[in-house]
Amino acid sequence: MGRVGLYALATFFALWILLPMYFITIAAFSTPDDVFAYPKKLLPTNLSTETLEFFFGSSGILDALRMSVVVAALTLLIALTVGTPAGYALARFAFRGSGSFRLVVVSTRAFPIIILSIPLAVTYLRVGIDDTALGVALTHTALALPFVVLVTASVFAGISEELEEAAMTLGCTRVSAFRRVALPLALPGLAAAAIFTFIISWNEVFAASILTLQNRTLPAEMLAVLNQSPLHFRFAGGFFLMVPSLIVILVIRKYLFTMWGRVSR
């Protein structure tokens, strides 16, 4: 295959990915009338924020957005608090059972985790955290935890342990060596893991729909009203759900391959 063929192929793939994003974007930034029009405009000639304003003005959307942010923030907090120590242990210690522990973490990915929200919904009713942000976040954490453990393990594995040992010979305790040497070096990688955890929760719709009724997250709310809502509501919502995902990829693109490379091994 020649160079020309190669660039043609790459261009084809790029168009395949970018065109749908372009369509939803111009749809979201046109007037409701233009959204219903046929044939559609393929160029943004009549920009307007009316459609997006209608979406945010719809009843329940702002509350759902707030719920989504709270759930995602809780998820990343719990997942990192529980997962980071385990990741550190895997990276730094050769202990009996470390292989088995890693296997347990990896094998959770061989199970469809979202359907666990059906039995969890019954449990939450009994415990009294049904229809709460905490309940959804605890389920989303189960979804994100294996990912967090493996990624933080790879982040710490990439930081030389001699640095911590050196700090300890200079009088640091293990805890302060971790806090003053390993943690600052690990921060960018941990931040990338945190951002990705946030988006895992932001995107999740099945568990959120099962576990909430009055306090729906944004995707759950949209799914509930989707098939009875007008076109411009759907397109504005689809666009708004997509934007954070694109920003996240932009922010953490440097870490993606190390992240998934390690997670996938």
Place this chain on the structure above:
Amino acid sequence: MRAITESIGSRFRGTNMLPYWLIIPALIYLALFFFSPMVQAFRLAFEGADGGWTAEHFTMMVNDADFGRAFWFTLALVVVIVPIQFVLALTMALVVNAKLRGRGVWLYIFILPLAISDLAAGIIWYAIFTERGYLNTILEGIGLIDQAVIWIDPTRSGFLLGQVILAELWRSTALVMVVLVAGLQGIPKEYGEAAEVFGAGYLRRLWRVTLPMLKPALAVALLLRTVLAFEVFATVIAITGRGATVLTAEAWRWHGTYRDPNVAAAYAALILVLTVAAAALILRIFRTRREQLIR
């Protein structure tokens, strides 16, 4: 606690208790929110109103008019999407690896959909396929059709299947590609160069050097994507409404609309069994050793 305050001269490779303290929170979490609900799912699925064992929830599930539709649609999606996706992802990964100018930019574009949700992807492709949508606009613009075609036609499941496949390929191929690109980066250049010296052409090098060395990455990506493919959900609802249905969507309806957590749990149990069977099959085909998984 003594382990945590150990200081000067302590070695990282000791047999102290510290690593166990560090992994216990994660273990407890997985026990509470992963293993326990899994057992609970089967209990819900088999438990009768009197507390005894019963198969009535499964009978109800199978006898429901939508069960067969959902089952075959889900299976068709998994069987079609995953193989196509791997050819697509491998092609994209190799294109990026072929020393393109602006490699970083191409790569970034190719992985853009990585974090897009199934719901957003479904809505985006609905905007394309809907009767007054972008596909008809383009086709009519270039003169292929005279008037808008109704693509989202509940009486033509083949059409609906094709649309969901396209949307899912668009959304989820990036994940496979990232894993494969990471795998390709781990292959030392010398192997390919040596094969080239001995006169192996591009395709032969691909088949004899690159793919065998990519095997672990391929196995894991396949496992991950197959599990996720069984969970296909919001894409189907956003594009087809009630025109087509999948197992997760039925579980969601039984739980929410029909208020029957037991039949929903029966669906959950079925999805679990299907997924684990598929994962076991993949591990067998690749004969992945435990060591490879936990490296």
